[in-house]
Amino acid sequence: NAGVTQTPKFQVLKTGQSMTLQCAQDMNHEYMSWYRQDPGMGLRLIHYSVGAGITDQGEVPNGYNVSRSTTEDFPLRLLSAAPSQTSVYFCASSPTGASYEQYFGPGTRLTVT
Amino acid sequence: DQQVKQNSPSLSVQEGRISILNCDYTNSMFDYFLWYKKYPAEGPTFLISISSIKDKNEDGRFTVFLNKSAKHLSLHIVPSQPGDSAVYFCAASGLSFGNEKLTFGTGTRLTIIP
Numbered sequence: 524n525a526g527v528t529q530t531p532k533f534q535v536l537k538t539g540q541s542m543t544l545q546c547a548q549d550m551n552h553e554y555m556s557w558y559r560q561d562p563g564m565g566l567r568l569i570h571y572s573v574g575a576g577i578t579d580q581g582e583v584p585n586g587y588n589v590s591r592s593t594t595e596d597f598p599l600r601l602l603s604a605a606p607s608q609t610s611v612y613f614c615a616s617s618p619t620g621a622s623y624e625q626y627f628g629p630g631t632r633l634t635v636t
Numbered sequence: 637d638q639q640v641k642q643n644s645p646s647l648s649v650q651e652g653r654i655s656i657l658n659c660d661y662t663n664s665m666f667d668y669f670l671w672y673k674k675y676p677a678e679g680p681t682f683l684i685s686i687s688s689i690k691d692k693n694e695d696g697r698f699t700v701f702l703n704k705s706a707k708h709l710s711l712h713i714v715p716s717q718p719g720d721s722a723v724y725f726c727a728a729s730g731l732s733f734g735n736e737k738l739t740f741g742t743g744t745r746l747t748i749i750p
Contacts, residue, residue: 527679558740565640565725565740566680573736581737613679621738622668622729627679 529628536604544599546614555597559610642741655713659726666728
């Protein structure tokens with residue numbers, strides 16, 4: 524099992540550009556989530572999904588879109604990048620929900636100039 | 637409004653001694669708590685959890701204590717080893733009002749001194 528994979532590992536964007544951060548898991552987990560980690564802020568939930576076709580907002584959803592067309596994939600789209608979105612992004616999955624052990628990907632470091 | 641707080645950004649402990657990491661929460665609806673460990677350039681990994689119906693949970697060298705009346709939990713690592721040097725995040729969720737959202741603290745960087 525590859526676990527949770529994220530691509531790319533690093534990305535630099537200009538303000539206003541759009542892009543998609545990819546996340547995939549091969550553990551057949553129903554629950555998937557996206558977090559961002561900023562200095563002094565811990566990890567903050569952006570969006571989550573409890574199964575294919577079902578998504579909902581977390582704590583900091585503005586500027587991001589998600590979709591879940593398959594169990595395996597949960598891409599995160601930045602619609603119009605802003606410097607405030609400079610962060611490290613982590614995708615995670617778990618069998619049943621946030622309160623159980625979540626498996627995190629290695630992260631994507633995004634810089635918006 | 638930080639609902640889960642880790643007031644010590646960093647902690648240094650001698651190898652072999654006990655490491656105690658603290659976490660406070662403000663939302664009384666939280667009823668499940670977890671600790672995650674994170675090495676640089678890696679994603680967090682799950683360490684240990686505790687339900688609010690318990691006040692202690694052990695797993696090898698790691699023990700988590702929960703004091704519901706004080707809204708406080710702590711992670712004890714005994715004995716501390718160099719490989720324990722990492723950032724530790726506590727996190728909380730409310731099973732009683734759904735299982736979808738996890739709120740993290742800001743993390744404590746633990747350094748084990750050989």
